[in-house]
Amino acid sequence: MTLATAYFCILIAALLPYLWTVIAKTRGKRYDNRDPRGWIARQDDPRVQRAHAAHLNAFEAFAPFAAAVLMAQQAGIAPARIALLAIVFVVFRLLHGVLYLAGRAALRSLAWLGGFVCVVVLMAQAILAVAA
Numbered sequence: 001m002t003l004a005t006a007y008f009c010i011l012i013a014a015l016l017p018y019l020w021t022v023i024a025k026t027r028g029k030r031y032d033n034r035d036p037r038g039w040i041a042r043q044d045d046p047r048v049q050r051a052h053a054a055h056l057n058a059f060e061a062f063a064p065f066a067a068a069v070l071m072a073q074q075a076g077i078a079p080a081r082i083a084l085l086a087i088v089f090v091v092f093r094l095l096h097g098v099l100y101l102a103g104r105a106a107l108r109s110l111a112w113l114g115g116f117v118c119v120v121v122l123m124a125q126a127i128l129a130v131a132a
Contacts, residue, residue, distance in 0.1 A: 001083035006069050009086035013065050013093060017058040020097050024051035047101060054100035058093065061115060065089055068122035075126035082122065089118040 024040065025031045028048040032039040040052050065086075072082045092115035099108035 001080045001087075003073055003079040003082060005083035006073070006079070006086040009083075009090045010066050010069055012090050013058075013062050016093055016097065017055045017062070020051050020055035020058055020100075023101065024048050024055060027051065046103070050100050050103060054097040057100070057112070058097065061093060061096075061112075061119075064119045064123075065115070068119045068126070071126035072122045075129035077122070077125050077129060081125070085118045085122050089115050092118065 024043075028039070028043045028045060040048070043049060043052075069082060069086055072085075073079075092111045096108055096111040096115060099111055
């Protein structure tokens with residue numbers, strides 16, 4: 001695995017919010033692009049609401065993940081280690097969204113935690129590497 005793999009994972013993580021929003025907008029009643037926030041607020045289908053929540057959470061998770069990968073790369077962490085943690089993060093985030101859509105709150109939280117741990121490990125390794 002190379003650093004390109006980790007960078008590809010950043011791209012995937014950047015696109016995930018849009019996957020969940022497409023699902024929300026295609027499952028709801030007659031999407032209104034003139035008032036997207038009002039439209040989502042008027043939806044009574046819990047699947048639409050969960051897809052929208054997954055969309056928002058994916059945006060929240062993206063910036064720390066991208067920063068963690070770039071921090072680790074800049075600090076000289078082994079590219080294979082960065083790539084592995086990046087892949088694991090993306091898998092957890094995909095699971096997070098699927099579990100959000102399925103209404104499986106406890107498993108969704110575990111998937112969130114798994115992705116969060118990947119970010120913390122990448123950042124901690126970068127901090128330790130530059131502090132040495």
